[in-house]
Amino acid sequence: MLTNFRFIFLAFFIFASRVQAVGVNWGTSASHPLPPLKVVRLLKSNNIxxxxxxxxxxxVLQALSGSNIGVTVGIPNTMLRSFNASKKASDSWVHDNVTRYFSNGGTGVRIEYVLFIPLWFDIGFGFTFAFPFLALLLSTVSALKKCGSNTEEFRAEIGFWIRDGEKPCLVFIFLVGLMNQLTGIGTGYVAVGDEPFLQSYGEQFHPFVIGAVTNIQAALMKAKLDSKVKVVVPCSFDSFQSDSNLPSKAHFRPDVNKTMIELLTFLDKHGSPFFVSISPFLTLLQNRNTSLDFTLFKETAHIRNDSHKAYKNSFDLSYDTVVTALSTAGFPNMNIVVSKIGWPTDGAINATTYLAETFMKGLMNHLHGNLAAPLKLRHPPSETYLFSLLDEDQRSTASGNFERHWGMFTFDGQAKYHVDLGQGSSKSLVNAQDVEYLSPKWCVVNNNKDLSNATASALDACSNADCTALSSGGSCFNISWPSNISYAFNSYYQQHDQKAESCDFGGLGLITTVDPSMDHCRFSIEIRTSHSERLRVYYHQWIMALLIATLLAGFCRLT
Known part of the structure; x- marks a missing residue:
């Protein structure tokens, strides 16, 4: 009964969240990522x-367990070929990354990850720390058997079923069921691929998309999760074309049309929404006919007319392009989710904190009740995922140096601007707390050395670090020589954990404790990465495991 209640709650949660829900994209392409548990606390602090x-x-998935945060789990494009070719690979992926975080239904209560206990792991410095948990595991299984349970699965994470037919164990089952509900993860979607139809990719992923989604869907059905977890494929906005650059003539690109029809048929059959990226910033960057005011929801923007419809902003025009293309393809009622939308804050002209704040405020106001015609005449997006939560200093810059600066928060979880996400949060974003940094020291150029080769050293440093802020329009573009050399040196130094040799540069580098930051150009100090966060997680899990085993043994002795 408890298990069934959990699934009723989850189904209600997924349904209710489809009303103008706002989420975020969380990428982890960073040299020193913010620890997942701190990111989850950041999400919850901001009511995301x-x-x-x-x-x-x-x-990341472990940190999200127990958070009641709905999750879309992604499958990279590089895995599509494998999942297209192998049902076994799809089954394995679903088991490892989805099934673990759900009960399978029926009358049983499944415990998994609640009792995740590594028998050993490396704590650094060349030492391996072992724990004598074998006796605990054996006593737990023995107690389960005494309770009349049928142990169907016993792996490193101790996933097993507890049948609720034995009355002596009802109290224990209640406790476990409560823990299982508290430690579950609210997965709503599996995103197969990351914009595999992006035009710059050519057709390298096209042949594998339909086979991959079919096999992942079959794996979810096999795990009895297909009614709770939907399969989707995030699509890039350049999947669409319009001869007039206006919505009324929109359709899918000819090279993706056949595959897209197959995908839409699949989505429609299984009740999955259409995931699509919309980027007014990229539209502004690539289209000279689009004004900045039009992308920022400004009242002064020039209205664009199309077939008796007046568009006041870039978002409405782009969204209606998607709606029209879907209708043209024969799917006018397809549910739409905006899977990525945002504004970068560095690395390019118009990529500034001020413009990002302006855009985000305009978007939030627009989504939360201020929808203008003609969009309100059609169904608005059921969900919108802001891009992105955090900056990522190792994200690909193939599209531009701004790609590493989409975050509403800096890499260390500090808010860049103020915005009301409309979910009961304050109008000011809440910063990450208790962030641990490396020592307060920087690597700068030694002005007492011959700097004739300094530029070459800086270019070499930037090829192995992040110097995107030095780009035209970037926050550090206007700093003078040799300060820009120092910026490059420091970026390399920080990404390499402040190792003394990483500030050598042929004798041109100098380690200092004086912050060289200036004006809007920040010389960052990286986050300290260690095993301490994971150790704390494991510690709490061991205590929980010991408590459960003790309670179980005690209850079963009463029989």
């Missing part, structure tokens, strides 16, 4: 209850 991931990182 939906998150879209680009992969299935076990530490």
């Amino acid at each position: 209850n939906k998150v879209k991931l680009f992969d299935a990182d076990s530490d």
Whole structure:
């Protein structure tokens, strides 16, 4: 009964979240990522209850367990070929990254990850720390058997079923069921691929999309999760074309049309929404006919007319382009989710904190009740995922140096601007707390040395670090020589954990404790990365495991 209640609650949660829900994209392409548990606390502090991931990182998924945050788990494009070719690979992926975080239904209560206990792990410095948990595991299984349970699964994470037919164990089952509900993860979607139809990719992923979604869907059905977890494919906005650059003539690109029809048929059959990216910033960057005011929801923007419809902003025009293309393809009622939308704050002209704040405020006002015609005449997006939560200093810059600066928060979880996300949060974003940094020291150029080769050294440093802020229009573009050399040196130094040799540069580098930051150009100090966060998680899990085993043994002795 408790298990069934959990699934009723989850189904209600997924349904209710489809009313103008706002979530965020959480990418982890960073040299020193903010620890997942701190990111989850950051999400909860800002009342963000939906998150879209680009992969299935076990530490991230573990941190999200018990958070009641709805999750879209991503499958990278590089895995599509494998899932297209192998049902076994799809089954394994779903088991490892989805099934673990759900009960399978029926009358049983499944415990998994609640009792995740590594028998050993490396704590650094070349030492391996072992724990004598074998006796605990054996006593737990023995107690389960005494309670009349049928142990169907016993792996490193101790996933097993507890049948609720034995009255002596009802109290224990209640406790476990409560823990299972508290430690579950609210997965709503599996995103197969990350914009595999992006035009710059060519057709390298096209042949594998339909086979991959079919096999992932079959794996979810096999795990009896298909009614709770929907399969989607995030699509890039350049999947559409319009001869007039206006919505009324929109359609899918000819090279993706056949595959897209197959995908839409699949989505429609299984009740999955259409995930699509909309980027007014990229539209502004690529289209000279689009004004900045038009992208920022400004009242002064020049209205664009199309077939008796007046568009006051870039978002409405782009969204209606998607709606028209879907209608043209024969799917006028397809549910739409905006899977990525945002504004970068550095690395390019118009990529500034001020413009990002202006855009985000305009978007939030627009989504939360201020929808203008003609969009309000059609169904608005059921969910919108802001791009992105955090800056990522190792994200690909193929599209531009701004790609590493989409975050509403800096890499260390500090808010860049003020915005009301409309979910009961304050109008000011809440910063991450208790962030641990490396020592307060920087690497700068030694002005007492011959700097004739300094530029070459800086270019070499930037090829292995992040110097995107030095780009034209970037926050550090206007700093003078040799300060820009120092910026490059420091970026390399920080990304390499402040190792003394990483500030050598042929004798041109100098380590200092004086912050060289200036004006709007920040010389960052990286986050300290260690095993301490994971150790704390494991510690609490061991205590919980010991408590459960003790309670179980005690209850069963009463019989």
